[in-house]
Amino acid sequence: MTNPVVAIENVNKIFGEGTENQVQALKEIDLVIQPNEFISFIGPSGCGKSTLLRVIGDLITPTSGGIKVNSKSAHQARLDRDYGMVFQAATLYEWRTVAKNVQLPLELMKYPKEKKEARTREMLTLVELTDFHKHYPWQLSGGMQQRVAIARALAFEPSILLMDEPFGALDEMTRERLNLELLDIWQKTRITVIFVTHSITEAVFLSTRVVVMSARPGRIIRDIKIDLPHPRNSDTRENVRFFELETEVREALRESENQGV
């Protein structure tokens, strides 16, 4: 068996430890993620799924427990630029053009000029925004902005793509189209994707595995393998197996809410 991309062992995260407002955001998390997986974290608000994503990305330090990313510490993985991040808000820098936004990580990583420009063109082709490279973020629709954010996250070829409800603020139509595009990108690049979402349909449609979490304290209560065939397309959503898996996730979520209360 190959080395896992992410190996999380008994991770706990307590915010405001020792104060009145102490909150256990993560409790006894164990999780192993293999290369090329597309894994989704789903759960009610406050279940710690975004916290877990940030703990993997070394943006939040866990209170206890161990994390190995590509067989090293999460901190070392961040220093090695193993992570591409996409947030719910596109978080484009408004004073930079589309092309300059995609180049931001490449600038920081001191790519030579030609390589930087070639890579930017490649990425904008991947997300089908070549004609917009000179536009500023405010001139783009929400969906286009999010595609730029994905291009920016993939520009420096990280091994893991961390996505925190990336399509949560978009309308249903745009969201479904971007879901298809993301699957396409995932298949082309074979990158490992860790995806946080509120949407059951989105989680089942995109993922190879769905991790269901419960709130207060945030724990993993189910780990559901999504055995829908690839490549997936709009017809996948009408597949009987798709409904069965959706129901399974939904029931797990209901269970998690009962446990929370």
Place this chain on the structure above:
Amino acid sequence: MGTTPSKIPGWLKSVLYFLLIVATLILVWEGYKLLAAPDGKYLRGTAQVKVDDQRVPGPLCQNFGLCEVELPIRADDRAMPHVKDMAVTIFEPPRRGSDVILLSILIDASLFTLREAVAGFVIGGVLGFLLGVAFAHSGLMERGCLPYVVASQTVPLLAIAPMVVIWLGGYWLSVAVIAAYLTFFPVTINTLRGLRSPEPTAVELMHSYAATPNEILWKLRVPAALPFIFVALKVSATASVVGAIIGELPSGIADGLGRIILNFNQYYATGPEKLWASILFASLTGFTFFLIITLLEKLLIRHQPSDI
């Protein structure tokens, strides 16, 4: 194609609007003077008038009982000289025995004061920016020093200015330092706010690239702060001119607007329009500086339409 393309370019429109406002101001000024009776104190028609060497109440007083209604501001030619007189006086030599006209004196003085103001603006701007960066990076610095920065602005400039002259001597640098004293504060406050304006996720993004604090400052915080900083710089541009004019007084500098305003103030009774002309040039100087900064802003921040 749907809308008719405007044939007037944007800059010309701004100039036309500006002229329109100037014309309106002149009309209001002269119109107010028209409202007043000849002595400038009472509303026309309510004051006593001379008829055949006898003082009789005006028509409004006789017919409507509106007698001696005082105007809020006196409108005689001493308090409010005619715009025409101001215009004429700048083309005449202000002193007997010299043929240098007032306009040339005022332009020289304005440029002199503007130079001091620009020096003070640069000193204050750089200092204000550095303080803002220091405060943004260290909460301890902010809590420790910001109260003193705020307190510094509660001390009147008139009290500080003579001190600076005593310390540094009476030459242009003292004036620049006095102007800087007025300039740095808004820049500090706005820089601090601007540097803190990025969303938490924008900072997280930088962390995910393992960016250094220096890279986060120059690639994220400073560009995000620029619109905030320019708001302060525009305020500071005009404030630095005021600071320079006040600073010239204790410094004993005779070449700037400060001394001219002081002089014409003393001889106001004999030539009020000269003081008014100097005031006009003082505000034009501040306005010019403001426009230069606005232009600079348009050059530096191109990603979105800016409004003054």
